[in-house]
Each structure stands twice: as structure tokens, then as C-alpha cells.
Amino acid sequence: MSDEIFYATIRELGARYRKREISPVEVTRALLARIEKLDPLLHAFVTLTADRALEDARTAEAALRRGDENPLLGIPIAHKDIYLTRGIRTTGGSALFAEWVPDSDSTVVRRWQEAGTVLLGKLITHEFAFGLQFPGHKFPAARNPWNLDHIPGGSSSGSGAALAAGLVAGATGSDTGGSIRGPAAFCGIAGIKPTYGRSSRAGVMTLSWTLDHTGPMARTVEDCAFLLQAMAGHDPADPASSTVPVDDYLTPLRRGASGLTIGVPRNYFFEGVDAEIQRAFEEAMDTLRKLGAEVRDVRIPSLRGAMSFLLILMAEAYAYHERDLRERPELYGDVLRERLLAGALVSASEYTQAQRIRAEICAETAEVLRDVDLLATPTTPKPATPFTLAHDPEFAFPKSNMAPFNLTGLPTLALPCGVSSTGLPLSMQLSGRPFEEATVLRVGHAYEKATAWHTRRPPV
């Protein structure tokens, strides 16, 4: 089977299924063979569910024969391994849960299953979505298909690697400080962190209650729209879940970027940004202008306090892991254990002040979004980090262009906008008002239609 099928979009696959040119079982068999061939290099999968995938594919074929029009029927996907899956082990990328088999599905897993997807397996995550697997860890770290010596980003590392390598058509990610958007940026794919409360976190391992989001990752913005449509919506099992009605994410994609105003916050997001990322970003803004959007500079001064995100994350993550850290510390990965223990050193007053800084950032950003429809920023200041640097225990938690949107909870899409001189993907973020995922996706889709960055393939 040709590469064309491995990199087919959800719309293309659905059309070919319905024309009987190809079947979900054929696609599933081809992907399982491709995973067997490529994954020993990439380490994207932690568990392969071949039998389940073929069963799902046969079910989808039967539904297609009946004329079922669900766009996700027969679409091959995999889940980040912090999403609980009934009867399939869920490791969290950690030795602590290395053999744990949950007896229930997370809400998102169930929703994608009900939509007719084909589950190929579970994708490696940074340990508990926070700690890169260092050499000697129970599970090997995923590698970047664009350059195996570089990280694919994290913590949804397997999701990014599997999508870029054409092993799946869609994947779940989770995003506490950029864990959907970082791998999307480093792997040259798309990923959207929806509004806080838009997509359920029930049955997904916690890192930080007030910062955690779930969302889809895919190779195109339209594919993200299809996948988000099937996962968004109120879930009483998630205390943060919103009852705001879910928009149609697909129909507005056709409307383009014309008439919208895009703000570029010139403070914070451009500090330490590589020259070639800045250049790619400015070219992307020129493209959006040509598409009819107005692009203008804005300022959000309170972002000088954005690293307060790290304090909140550390304190909440420690609260979640405290008991296991005391009783079974040896099962945590090297470095991650100390990262988590650092959360024990945060005082209640400091945590509260960090939340106050967060509230100010939220208020200022909301004010800016009264005047502009969207914000655009570079997703990361640099392209994918080499393992030699990431595996240095002293490597600092980098300044993040993504964390401000975990603090504010705003819907944010990452999508490719260029390539570095070393051949690594470059990315920009588009952020919108609360629950305006449709606008974010619409502009991202318009940009994709006008450019070809998303069509590039890694050399695997």
C-alpha cells in the first residue's frame, strides 16, 4: 500500500471507504505492518492492540455497508497512554502502572469508540505527562521522525511521532503546559488544546487539575476539527466540564480568514525566539493578511508573570503524587521524582499568589480579545531539542510560549508554518476566545489551504 494512504486525511479515507476503493480492514492491516516496521526506531507505541484494531475495522466496515455516515468510521487512531482504556493496559509512561489494566474507558476514549474509530494501540507519554524517559527507564522515549536524535516534544510524545510517521490518522493528547502543542510543533503536525472544560478529562490521569486539558492531534486542521467534534461536550464525570453547547467545527472551516482581526502580542512570546522561527511566523502573518485578515500588534504586560504556571503545576502535581512518592519513590523515573518532590517545597501563600497572577493574566488577555478575534504567536521559541540536551538532568524547564494558554484556558491550535535550516518543523499558535474553537480552526484551515507546510513528510 502506498504512502498516500498512510498520510491520507480523515476526509480522504472516508471518501475512499464509501467508494469501496479501500476498506478499513485493509488500511488497518497496512498500518499494523507499518507500525511493526517503523516503531522499533520510533518507540511511539507502548502497547499495540492489533486484534482489537481488526475487530474495530470489521465493525466499521459493517456500519459503512449499512450507509452509516459518521465521518470517523474506520479512522485509525491511538490514545496517549494516560487515557484509561478498558481491558488494555494504561501505564502513564511509568513503572508504577506498568501492568495496570483499567476496567473502564475514559470519556473521550468511549466517545471516539462510539464514533467508529479503529483503535491501533496506546502511545507512549512522558512519565505521568511530566518527565521525559531517561536512558534505563522502564519504557524508551519516543523519537522524532524528522530526526531520530531529537525529541518529538512532550508529553504527548508518542502521539506526535506516530502522526508524523503516518502510523495513525488521529491521536489523543493532553496539555498542561503545552503537551499537545509542543509535540505538534516539533513533529510538524496540528493539535488543538480546546477551552478548559470543553473536552472531558474523566478517566485521564491527572497532572495538574487547574491546568490539564484534553484534545486531539492530527496531520491537518480539518482532521483536528473532525476529532474534536467527536470528543467535545459536557461530561458530568469531569467537575470542570462546561455545559456550553458545542459548536459545529466543520462547516465554518469554509469561511476563510477574511474579516477577522488577529492580534500579535509582541511582549513575552518573542523573547529568545530563533531568528528563523520569527521569520517563518512573520511570513505566516503576511499570508493571513493576504487571506483578508487584519493583523496588528497587541500587548499583554502581565505575561511577565507567566512562569507562575510552573509553580501551580508543581504544587498540584505534588498533591496528586504525594502518597506514591512517599510509599514507592523507587518506581518513579530518575529526575521526575525530584521534579515532583520540588512541589512539596511550595508554600500555600506562594501557590495562592501564583493563582492571583494567573487571574491578572486571564483578565488582561480577555480585555485584548475584546478588540481582536484571535491571538497569533510562535508555538515554541526553538525547533525540536536534541536528546543530548534534553537528557541533561540540569536542562532547565524552558520558558514556554504555550503555558499562558493553560493559565487562561483559551482554545489554542498549533500548526506548521515553516522548516528550519536543519530540516525540523516550525510552528505557530492561534488562540481564541473561550469556546470559540470554531474560529481558531477556521483561520488555521484557511492558512493550511494557502500553504503546503502540512504536506511535508519526514524521512522515515
Next chain:
Amino acid sequence: MADPHELTMDELRERIRAAGVTIPENRLAMVRKLLGDALAPVRALDSRTIRTVEPAVKFVAEPKEAGRE
């Protein structure tokens, strides 16, 4: 002159003792950097002047305005 906002190694050791946790000596520099970076915005803050006082994040769904999708 030392930065008054800087997290010193002595302060870090005092925090570790007070929290009752154990962090190996060879990880102290990493933890100091991590916690120091995280504390920087809080230490730079004058808690009496910050405008917003409520830590909660809330969204209110409002009807969309015409022409704004």
C-alpha cells in the same frame, strides 16, 4: 550583591527540611533552578498592588456578536 529574590541553596535546604522530604545531593542544583524559576514571578510581585484578587478562572458564555463568527 546577591539578588534578594534568588532562591539560595541554604533556603532550599531549609524548605526541604521543613517539608520532610528527601532530595539527593546530586539533584539539588536542578531542584533549585526549577523552584527558583517557578518562584520568580511570585517574588517579583507586590501582593498589595496586584489588581485581581480572585484566583478562580470563570467563563461566561455570551451571545456571539454579528460578524465575529
